[in-house]
Amino acid sequence: MTRRSFLSRAFWGTLALSAFPFLRPHTSAAPAFPYLCQLITKDPARSRRFLWQTDSPPAKPLLDVKAPDGQVQSFSASVTGNMLGDAGFYLICADATGLAPATSYEYRLRAGGNASTWLPFRTAPPEDGDFTALLFDDSQCVDYAVWGNFLQKARSAYPEAELYTIVGDLVDNGAALFQWQAFFAAMTGTREYLPLAPVMGNHECYGMDWKNSLPAGYLSLFPLPDNDSPNFRGYYYSFDYGPCHFIVLNTQFLELTDFTHGLRAEQLLWLKHDVEASTRPWNIVLMHKDILAYGEYQASTQSSEGFSDAGSVFRNAFDALGIDLVLTGHMHTYRNRGHIYAGKPAEHGPYYIMFGPSGDQRYSVPSDPLDLVSMAQSDATNFRNYLALQANKKTLSITCRDERGATIDSVTLTKDAAKESL
Ligand SMILES: [Fe+2]
Incomplete structure (x- = not known):
């Protein structure tokens, strides 16, 4: 891509996203947990970080983690406001901790009365695993x-x-x-x-x-x-x-x-x-x-x-x-x-x-x-x-x-x- 065409796209993209970035209304079609992403932690055998991004700060964001025996544990989430150029977003971050290695869990996110579906994740194996x-x-x-x-x-x-x-x-x-x-x-x-x-x-x-x-x-x-x-x-x-x-x-x-x-x-x-x-x-x-x-x-x-x-x-x-x-x-x-x-x-x-x-x-x-x-x-x-x-x-x-x-x-x-x- 030439720099000129990139800058043109960048300008219009930024303009669209930056027009009152914190005021855009949520539509029912928009996902409640946009850009949901699992992120590596220092010890992924025992912890996992979950992120998503929103235009407005979510109410009471929470992470639920379901162990193989069906027990559910809830973890609180932090909310950080960020500006990137003229565009703004909130990053919501929640950590599941105290997990067992090489184990399949499920997780879901909750905020403002919305809940995601249960999704799977697996912790890393121990040192002698593959x-x-x-x-x-x-x-x-x-x-x-x-x-x-x-x-x-x-x-x-x-x-x-x-x-x-x-x-x-x-x-x-x-x-x-x-x-x-x-x-x-x-x-x-x-x-x-x-x-x-x-x-x-x-x-x-x-x-x-x-x-x-x-x-x-x-x-x-x-x-x-x-x-x-x-x-x-x-x-x-x-x-x-x-x-x-x-x-x-x-x-x-x-x-x-x-x-x-x-x-x-x-x-x-x-x-x-x-x-x-x-x-x-x-x-x-x-x-x-x-x-x-x-x-x-x-x-x-x-x-x-x-x-x-x-x-x-x-x-x-x-x-x-x-x-x-x-x-x-x-x-x-x-x-x-x-x-x-x-x-x-x-x-x-x-x-x-x-x-x-x-x-x-x-x-x-x-x-x-x-x-x-x-x-x-x-x-x-x-x-x-x-x-x-x-x-x-x-x-x-x-x-x-x-x-x-x-x-x-x-x-x-x-x-x-x-x-x-x-
Ligand atoms: Fe490079």
Whole structure:
């Protein structure tokens, strides 16, 4: 999309949504709990967060959770008013806590005399359990129906998936509430049933004028697990799921440099403590920008080849901390680089996979000497790809599939005594 056509859409979309955003009457056809979404928590085996958005503050919002034995427990919800540009919305957030691992529950929402239907959710397995996750990135779209259809195809291929992530650039312009609403609307049928683990990308850090901006939309829409940071809560976080410890890092140094300071140093310190405190067998990093530049100019190296700013900041720490797998996006293409250690191809060390996109934006990306497997981007109708991650305490299996369901690549990492000792 050209900037001009985007701005035209943005203007009219914002105008429509911002005309007395808090005064629009509810119609009987409007859902009482719009954009209902499950969100990841730090310990999803024992808790789950539920969100929805409204134009006016709901009366007495509540979450009911029904255990397998039929017992119902109620949890109160918080209401936060937010402005994004000229548009306003209320975010309602409720946490179910004290849950049992690997257990199927039901939940419903209540507010102002309305109640949702009972819907299922399942808690994460314990450390010795197994699970399947779906991984997407760059769902940014001109037409979010493309993203919705792609998500549905992946869900159909892996109906057992119990968690999904989007590794940055969820929307094209993170300051446009109408884009976020189109994004959530396209996820109907998934967002109510599975917890989402979002990752911030550079497109979450643009204003409506396309200049760099603080990520107000992302931060107000996703109350993420606490990272104990006074300045960067929601920018980066971690959570456990079965045998995996997922570490979500922020690579938006370029976009945020005029607004914030300390994000690199603070994350590096946090990363060290976070990984050292984890007891899970697998450490998996999710971050938007890759460790390689792939033709994009990098301030740290003053080059568009070789390692990127994100690679310069993090790769030595990944080596030192024994990170098993690093999953990235941003370039809208699939590249498997295998293990890289001390900046070179290796038999051990972090395994690097870049993948995506999930939306309708296709790029042409140069190769890198470290690429082992690439997906051709020449087919304009079949360039989207996603990852299915199947994990147990001994094995991580990663499969890349295209929109037609064909396997692009598959990788299996094993946790054996020899590798652990390296
Ligand atoms: Fe990006």
